[in-house]
Amino acid sequence: MDTNPAPTPYGTPDAPRLAVRGEAHLEADPEIARITITVHARGTDRHDALNDLTRRNTHALDLIKTYGEAVENIETGTFSISPQLTRHGRTERVRAYHGRVHITAELTDFTALGELTTRLADLELTRVEGPWWALRPDSPTHRRARQQAVREAVQRAREYAEALGTSLAALVELADIGAENTPSFAGYGGPAGGMRAAYAGAADHTTEAAPLDLEPQRQHVYATVNARFTMAPPELKGP
Incomplete structure (x- = not known):
């Protein structure tokens, strides 16, 4: 039969518990940029x-x-x-046919991004939106943020324990709550300036438009953890 008492959620006088939160916020340059291209066509004949x-x-x-x-x-x-x-009278007739195709392109060369975006926007009946900047899902920046949040939690817990004249004894629980409280970047960050372009009719290709100068948008990475520790019993003294 198991004679060990069940652990109490808030500790005991012999093993008081301490709960803290660790947070981290890092900034980093984006690693990829995404643009969307919508190609349009229209005509009186479907074919x-x-x-x-x-x-x-x-x-x-x-x-x-x-x-x-x-x-x-x-x-x-x-x-x-x-x-x-x-x-047309009591009936409906087909006046024209409209077609469209959506294309997504991800680039890692931001110098080429401005030139490509400009050239795509110069095509007939073509709409360009973006760019959306992002870090890769496996970017080391995410790992550094998580580790920093854990270190911050440990440091905060130690400071509370020192204020009581004692020290940490053991880690009881470490919970990653970043997925619930972190602003969503959907893997692609937010749109930088909402650049978009659409052209209808014939384009003038006598001169090419100058490439857009697109400045990469800094990415913000957040991490948050909850940590619970046990402490050595503090010697509480009266005033």
């Missing part, structure tokens, strides 16, 4: 609109791929082609 959309989509993808290793990832998102209806 022609689809062919035009295919051509524009291929053109945009080919342009992105010319940047080689500067582009880490390219993904095609939603595709749609839909009729625009207009009322």
Whole structure:
């Protein structure tokens, strides 16, 4: 039979417990940038609109791929082609067809980012949004923040114990609560300035637009832990 008493949630006079919180906030340069490109096409004939959309989509993808290793990832998102209806008497007729394709590109070379963004925005019927800056999920910055939060919790606990004239005895619990209380960065940070561009009709390619000067947005990484320790019994003295 187990004769050991169940641990009490708040400790005992012989083993008082101490609960503290450790927090860390680090800043770091972003490691990746994401932009979204929406290619549009429209026409009075469905087949022609689809062919035009295919051509524009291929053109945009080919342009992105010319940047080689500067582009880490390219993904095609939603595709749609839909009729625009207009009322003619008591009936509805198709006035035109509208198509669109969404593309996402992730870049690690921020010098190439400004040039690529400008060239994409200069394409006909193309909309560009972003950039969204981010750290990689496995970035060492996340690990440093977690470790710093733990060290801060231990230091804070030691200071409380020293104020009582005693010392820490053992760690009872360490809880990572960062996932519940940390501002969400969704892996990509917030949009920097909400840059966007859309052009309809024929573009003037006699001169190319100057590349955008995009300044990377510093990333904020937070970590928070709760820690509980036992202390050696303090010798409390009266005033």
